[in-house]
Amino acid sequence: xxxxxxxxxxxxxxxxxxxxxxxxxxxxxxxxxxxxxxxxxxxxxxxxxxxxxxxxxxxxxxxxxxxxxxxxxxxxxxxxxxxxxxxxxxxxxxxxxxxxxxxxxxxxxxxxxxxxxxxxxxxxxxxxxxxxxxxxxxxxxxxxxxxxxxxxxxxxxxxxxxxxxxxxxxxxxxxxxxxxxxxxxxxxxxxxxxxxxxxxxxxxxxxxxxxxxxxxxxxxxxxxxxxxxxxxxxxxxxxxxxxxxxxxxxxxxxxxxxxxxxxxxxxxxxxxxxxxxxxxxxxxxxxxxxxxxxxxxxxxxxxxxxxxxxxxxxxxxxxxxxxxxxxxxxxxxxxxxxxxxxxxxxxxxxxxxxxxxxxxxxxxxxxxxxxxxxxxxxxxxxxxxxxxxxxxxxxxxxxxxxxxxxxxxxxxxxxxxxxxxxxxxxxxxxxxxxxxxxxxxxxxxxxxxxxxxxxxxxxxxxxxxxxxxxxxxxxxxxxxxxxxxxxxxxxxxxxxxxxxxxxxxxxxxxxxxxxxxxxxxxxxxxxxxxxxxxxx
Numbered sequence: 001x002x003x004x005x006x007x008x009x010x011x012x013x014x015x016x017x018x019x020x021x022x023x024x025x026x027x028x029x030x031x032x033x034x035x036x037x038x039x040x041x042x043x044x045x046x047x048x049x050x051x052x053x054x055x056x057x058x059x060x061x062x063x064x065x066x067x068x069x070x071x072x073x074x075x076x077x078x079x080x081x082x083x084x085x086x087x088x089x090x091x092x093x094x095x096x097x098x099x100x101x102x103x104x105x106x107x108x109x110x111x112x113x114x115x116x117x118x119x120x121x122x123x124x125x126x127x128x129x130x131x132x133x134x135x136x137x138x139x140x141x142x143x144x145x146x147x148x149x150x151x152x153x154x155x156x157x158x159x160x161x162x163x164x165x166x167x168x169x170x171x172x173x174x175x176x177x178x179x180x181x182x183x184x185x186x187x188x189x190x191x192x193x194x195x196x197x198x199x200x201x202x203x204x205x206x207x208x209x210x211x212x213x214x215x216x217x218x219x220x221x222x223x224x225x226x227x228x229x230x231x232x233x234x235x236x237x238x239x240x241x242x243x244x245x246x247x248x249x250x251x252x253x254x255x256x257x258x259x260x261x262x263x264x265x266x267x268x269x270x271x272x273x274x275x276x277x278x279x280x281x282x283x284x285x286x287x288x289x290x291x292x293x294x295x296x297x298x299x300x301x302x303x304x305x306x307x308x309x310x311x312x313x314x315x316x317x318x319x320x321x322x323x324x325x326x327x328x329x330x331x332x333x334x335x336x337x338x339x340x341x342x343x344x345x346x347x348x349x350x351x352x353x354x355x356x357x358x359x360x361x362x363x364x365x366x367x368x369x370x371x372x373x374x375x376x377x378x379x380x381x382x383x384x385x386x387x388x389x390x391x392x393x394x395x396x397x398x399x400x401x402x403x404x405x406x407x408x409x410x411x412x413x414x415x416x417x418x419x420x421x422x423x424x425x426x427x428x429x430x431x432x433x434x435x436x437x438x439x440x441x442x443x444x445x446x447x448x449x450x451x452x453x454x455x456x457x458x459x460x461x462x463x464x465x466x467x468x469x470x471x472x473x474x475x476x477x478x479x480x481x482x483x484x485x486x487x488x489x490x491x492x493x494x495x496x497x498x499x500x501x502x503x504x505x506x507x508x509x510x511x512x513x514x515x516x517x518x519x520x521x522x523x524x525x526x527x528x529x530x531x532x533x534x535x536x
């Protein structure tokens with residue numbers, strides 16, 4: 001008699017399945033049974049996953065074997081050149097291994113879906129079936145729309161956090177991490193975090209916000225967080241610091257734009273001993289007061305930076321740090337060293353002055369014609385004295401002192417940091433932050449995430465995660481193309497299409513055969529940091 005028996009290992013918490021065969025023992029004159037390990041039992045689905053007979057899952061030959069042709073299981077001819085490229089990148093960056101560790105049952109579906117998003121520009125997921133039937137990819141089977149929804153729903157927060165943790169450890173510890181937020185519009189208002197807020201693209205739909213952390217040296221993302229659409233950028237930093245601490249990243253360096261600047265945030269960064277570089281607001285009294293000592297001779301020759309065509313200076317000063325300590329019911333106050341880097345762009349100053357004067361002329365016309373606009377009342381009072389008489393009508397006089405005061409800081413911008421560096425170095429680090437903006441562009445345009453259509457929280461979370469995985473591949477590809485000047489010859493899609501036409505042929509019992517490669521295709525592989533597949 002044959003039976004399947006489930007038994008849970010108390011030490012590991014894993015449930016194993018055994019095949020039990022009953023037989024009669026003639027010597028002992030009693031019924032006996034022989035058990036053979038079949039595999040591990042998925043606690044959620046009840047599915048039995050085969051093992052190698054020693055309590056471990058079967059080794060994934062696609063990961064353990066060396067790159068190259070492997071024995072085929074079916075007869076098929078498929079496009080392989082571009083998916084081979086992503087296979088190699090996934091191994092190089094540890095994406096495949098990290099996904100396998102975090103999503104042992106679904107990592108192949110996640111990879112195949114991410115491959116589709118990378119290779120098929122703007123195409124919606126319901127077209128995966130056609131693409132999957134023509135390409136060799138990790139899952140090897142079709143993923144229907146219903147299966148995609150199930151896949152999205154299977155992505156848990158715990159597994160995501162573990163993936164962030166593993167990927168973060170692969171980034172350079174000494175690099176700055178760029179942090180920024182974008183808004184994603186949604187047609188569904190039933191999602192908790194979809195709210196009306198300040199939409200950065202003037203889209204009138206409700207939105208959710210997506211925070212992203214990028215390594216400036218690696219040019220790769222490793223963390224994102226979904227936020228309610230009505231939360232201002234400056235209110236999110238403390239959540240980020242708490243998340244990074246949970247992930248085990250305490251010694252970090254962050255670079256942020258001025259949307260994150262606030263006294264509370266600077267205090268929080270000092271409190272957590274985080275190195276930071278953040279854009280400030282020149283209109284604040286702290287920035288103005290520290291500039292006064294060098295304002296009159298700021299545009300001296302020795303402070304001109306030819307590379308950036310700017311005048312720049314650094315002021316070392318003190319930040320008045322405050323921290324409320326509830327256990328002592330007191331507020332700690334002390335000085336912390338901070339560096340304020342000032343920059344002056346003479347062309348920007350001229351443009352700002354022209355725009356300001358044009359605005360003053362429009363304001364004066366509105367006043368003297370009697371066509372006042374309610375939104376401009378504060379500006380009327382600030383910059384003009386108005387006199388009205390029956391004979392002469394309305395006449396205006398510009399308040400020269402107020403105008404000079406407003407123009408005093410045109411062309412200036414400022415960066416703050418608690419790490420010693422030159423003004424030029426600080427500017428270089430800050431300008432590299434635009435890679436986050438480019439990443440947001442990739443998510444919204446190429447990965448088709450400008451507006452989301454999902455209607456459940458789980459589906460949204462899962463879809464965002466797979467889009468994020470695809471973004472890692474895209475970010476790597478773009479950096480390699482920039483570093484090797486491949487963009488001079490191809491667009492990203494053009495390079496991928498050039499490889500996508502390479503075919504492979506599979507026959508059971510034989511090794512996979514790859515079609516003939518052209519020299520141009522070999523060059524593309526080399527530029528992207530991947531060895532070409534072995535062809536006939």
